[in-house]
């Protein structure tokens with residue numbers, strides 16, 4: 181197949197061109213107008229072609245909780261958002277914390293996924309043997325929390341929650357030895373506990389109560405602790421969902437002390453606590469969405485490189501689960517759908533002059549491919565996977581409870597009624613168009629399990 185006459189966007193730059201796709205890979209790149217023999221052509225005229233996004237932070241949870249969505253529904257939502265490779269987090273029932281469970285989930289996802297997928301695991305035991313076994317199982321990285329498991333969800337967090345600094349240090353040292361990146365949900369447990377005590381008399385129906393219970397200082401202090409420990413351990417650390425200017429100051433202060441990266445998510449770039457107050461518990465995410473000043477600081481941090489990744493932290497619950505806690509921010513389950521909002525949020529940033537298209541390619545795929553050793557992704561070079569996100573900058577995205585692909589379409593209340601500049605016009609996975617701007621069409625199981633490249637060899641092409 182030839183994808184003709186688009187404007188090709190990579191982290192390195194922008195050029196017009198035609199892509200020849202063969203056997204799931206990019207086989208040729210030619211100038212526009214040049215003939216490329218192909219059985220089929222797909223015109224990208226007037227559109228921009230980016231490497232398919234790699235979402236390194238997503239919660240599908242399947243096979244548990246089918247009422248919250250399935251691998252089929254949530255990977256379709258990835259395809260609709262231009263995401264061609266998704267990294268699944270281990271929080272589920274049972275928690276994905278052993279090679280057997282990684283294999284079980286891998287085989288389960290492989291049956292119906294329509295985009296490629298990788299798995300994180302929780303380090304159930306802080307031993308070299310356990311870490312080595314997880315590395316051998318093909319996981320793309322490990323996830324840890326610096327806070328205890330939420331009450332009632334201990335089984336989903338078995339091996340994930342390491343609130344004590346000595347345990348965090350040990351986990352980082354072990355991860356360094358086996359070469360696995362560690363993604364950290366960083367909030368300080370004692371600050372959270374005290375803040376929760378102090379907010380107990382406040383009205384739980386108010387968004388401000390949730391914000392006060394999980395203040396920015398808890399995030400900033402936990403990040404400072406992890407990066408202090410990592411200056412000693414020298415693991416590859418990745419800080420999940422940064423929300424505040426206080427944390428950005430910490431990231432800048434620690435620059436160069438160890439190999440760390442950090443992300444933020446569409447909900448923090450698009451919204452403020454006022455929007456959470458408007459939509460109620462549907463806008464509850466952890467850590468919370470904060471102020472307009474924080475939001476501006478996050479955009480600047482994407483631009484100056486303090487934050488190197490934008491991920492979705494896509495989370496679906498059932499409508500019943502969220503609405504049962506409609507008047508209580510403290511008990512409502514946290515999370516918001518995001519796979520279909522990632523590129524529209526960033527393309528809106530391009531329209532507003534906050535980012536360039538090559539920066540969007542870097543933030544959504546190029547940086548992830550390098551960080552997690554997937555050298556044939558995040559680029560449009562010859563030999564790369566033919567994973568493409570075709571975007572129409574003149575179009576708009578208007579998410580509704582009817583047109584989203586995620587099973588949690590009714591929960592995406594922050595996005596309902598919003599107009600985003602730009603839209604994902606098509607998505608290609610392994611050379612096949614799987615999204616045409618309005619529907620997903622791919623055989624179940626078209627997506628494949630992705631393991632990172634060899635741990636000790638040189639990375640090629642990145």
Ligand SMILES: [Zn+2]
Pocket residue numbers: 237238239269493
């Ligand atoms: Zn998450």
